[in-house]
Amino acid sequence: MNGAVAFLLATVLNLPVFAASSTATQAPKLDNATCLSCHDGKKGAIEVPAADDEKRELLTVTAEKLAGGVHAKMECVACHTDIRDSADKANAHGKADAPKLARVDCAGCHEKLLAAAQADGTLKDKPRLEVIVKNAHAYQKSFHARPNQNFPDQPNATCDGCHDTHSFNVPADKKSPAYDQWRLQIGTTCGSTCHSEQLDTYAASVHGQAAMEKHDIKAAVCTDCHTTHAITSSSDDPFILAVTDRCGSCHEKSLTTYRATYHGQINALGYTNTAKCYSCHGSHKIAKADDPKSTVHPTNLLKTCQTCHSGKKDLALAPAGFATYQPHGHAGDFNKYPQIWVAWQIMLQLLVGTFAFFWLHTLLWFYREFKERKAHAGEQQIRLDSVPAQYKGKHVQRFSPMWRLGHITFALSLMVLTATGIPLFYPTSPWASPLMTLLGGPHTAGLIHRTSAVIFAGVFFLHLFAVAAYLVKNWNTFKFFGPNSLVPNLQDGKDMIAMFKWFFGKGPRPKFDRWTYWEKFDYWAPFWGVTIIGVSGLIMWLPNFFGAFLPGWVFNVAAIFHAEEAFLAVVFLFTVHFFNNHFRPDKFPVEVVMFTGTFSIEEFKHDHAVEYERLVASGELEKYLVDAPSPTKLALSKLLGFVLIACGLTLLTLVGIGFFTQIG
Structure with a gap:
């Protein structure tokens, strides 16, 4: 009895506890409707206590606004995770003594x-x-x-x-009208929240007018230049380097022509010190080129150039010629860029004609020599018993020390010129930026390039001086079209015809005198090359000097001549010249006569039979006979030859990769 009473009493006493527990578990949930009861704006502006005894107005979120978003099916507290209130205490997080809400x-x-x-x-x-x-x-x-x-x-x-x-x-579908409308509002979104000054400037620009007034969905908006989420400071290198490509996503042709300029080449190599699109055109206030307010309007161009070429630091004040330079000029429009078109056509015809002839010459020569060597396998190609016994073991002096010194200086300076120049010609190639870094950057590479150019030109003019001195001394006896002269003559034409007959098996291998027709071409080619490359390079080296009295298109033409003639020289030397002297079967793998100055009398008779016979007949052969080079000298000469060939082929490979990367 006492136990039953005690149990009943305990039950009665605990009823409030069970009731409270039941009430707690059934407390109204803090759902979106509860949140919107304050935040939907229907009650007008609601102010609640905030920090520092101030008041703040509740954020208004209408039900319609929430229902139109991608988060419509989510609960408010799914994002506002630090709000743990129940519906009957929904204002607790807004009270002054409530903890500061965490950022979503x-x-x-x-x-x-x-x-x-x-x-x-x-x-x-x-x-x-x-x-x-x-x-x-x-x-x-x-x-x-x-x-x-x-x-x-x-x-x-x-x-x-x-x-x-x-x-x-x-809108996820970028082709939908909804996406177009969203895109056109981007400028307003960026400007109304943070960048109001930029918005005002942008709205008056050619881009802003197209987007905000004409509703042109192709018009550039903020995110086209600055991106959406990966935004960097406009003064940081990543932005400076990337912005030209972003401009080019709309202005593709302009980007292509920009990349062909020195400014664009340096930018493509990863350096920020040259002009970008906005340097000339502006950024937010871009106007049409024919608008007098445009920074690239003809009346404003020189002033625009002088913002960088200001006469301060390393850049001299831009002269008048800079204003007529064509930064987007190209060879595809004769009516607009006639000088550029003509210059390109000249170089194109020269390139095609030179390579067509000499590569055909090379292939036919290789075919004929290879076929003959295969037919006479096991036999000596240069017979050692073809000369009198007293001459065996002797060499013939062909090149003097001055010739050899000039050749090696020419070769080395040309290779340095190539290595320091090709990163600019092919800046988007995978090897270009690492090579430029290895060279110490554009400034250092430029110094090396110009120093090598001075050395190259110096050797050229010293040779001219030596030739002039020789002609003055021997004016009465020297025969300009004689066998010892490098001046082309009628016999060279006959030899060339005979060579092609031999190529096709229609005649014997021709015999040559002291200089063959291809050697004469090798000799005279630098006269053209040094003139074209040298003059154009000098113009680009001293733009402020030449820009003071020459029109700007001269720089466009100079760039074409310099680049294409350099390409011609490099590819010709490391293909045709290397084949003629090193890679044809009779000479492979290396010919060292230009390093030792001599070659064997048997080789002399084989390569220059007419001269050999003439010297024997006149009794002058012994004047040119010398002892064979020592084994050490011969070994070092071969080593030097292999090193130069390896360097040349490496440069040729880089040029090839660059060329096909560029046209691809």
Whole structure:
């Protein structure tokens, strides 16, 4: 009896506890409707206590606004995770004594969703999720995510600042009208929240007018230049280097022509010290070129050039000729750029004609020599018993020390010129930027290039002086069209015809005198090359001097002549010249006569039979006979030859990669 009474009493006493527990578990949930009861704006502006005894107005989020966004099916507290109130205490987080609300972690939420989708295999049903997380990661590394200078505890911009996460609904289909409308609002979004001054300037520009007034969906908006999430400071190198490509995504032809200029070449190599698109055209206030307010209007061009070429630091004040330079000139429009078109046609015909003839000559020569050597396999190609016994073991002096010194200086300086010049010709090639870095950057490479040019030209003019002195001394006896002269003559034409007959098996191998027709070509080619490359290079080396009295298109023409003639010289030397002297079967793998100055009398008779017979007949042969070079000298000469050939072929390979990268 006493036990039953005690149990009943305990039950009665605990009823309030059970009632309270039941009430707690059934407390109204803090759902979206509860949140909207304050935040939907229907009650007017609601002010609640904030920090420092001030008041703040509740953010208004209408039900319609929330329903139109991609987060419409989510609960408010799914993002505002630190709000734990129940519906009957929904205002607790707004009271002055409430803890400060944590910043909503958009990136963290989407990362968790991605991880969950990857774990349960549903990622394929959520194709946008990976894109969103990628964008979030880009934002976290961007300028917007950096601490604000005035409010270090806040970033420069948040996701909500651009997207308004309560109504966020960026159309995924970039071809849809909805996306077009969203895109046209980007300028307003950026300008109305943060960049008001830039918006005012942009709105008056050719881009802004097209987007905001004409509603042209192709018009450039903020994100086309600055990107969306990976935004960097416009003064940082990554932005400076990338902005030209972003301009080029619309202005493709202009980007191509810009890349052909020195400014564009240096930019493509990864250096920021040359003019970019905005340096000339401006950034937010770009106007049409025929607008008098445009920085590239003819009346403003010189002033625009002088913003960089100001006479300060390393850049002299831009002369008048700079204003008529054509930074976007190209050879495809004779009516607009006649001088450039003519210059390109001249060089194109020269390139095609030279390579067509000499590469055909090379292939036929290789075929004929290879075929003859195969037919006479096992036999000596140069018979040692073809000369009298008293001459055996002797060599013939062919080149004097001065000739050899001039040749090696020419060769080395030309290779240095090539190595320091080709990164500019092919700046987008995979090897160009590393090579320029190895050279110490454009400034150092330029110094090396010009020093080598002076050496190359110096040897050339010293040779001219030596030739002139020889002619003055021997004017009465020297025969300009004689066998010892390098001046082309009628016999050279006959020899060439005979050579082609031999190529096709229609005649014997011709016999040559002291100089063959291809050797004479090798000799005279630098006269053309040094003139074209030298003069054009000098113009580009001293633009301020020449720009003071020459029109700007001269620089365009000089760039074409310099680049194409250099290409011709390099490819010709390292293909045709190397074949004629080193790679044809009779000479392979290396010919050292230009390093030792001599070759065997048997080789002399084989290569220059007419001269050999003439010297024997006149009794002058012994005047040219010398002892064979020592084994050490011969070995070192071969080593030098192999090194130069290896360097030449390496440069040729780089040029080939660059050429096909460029046209691809």
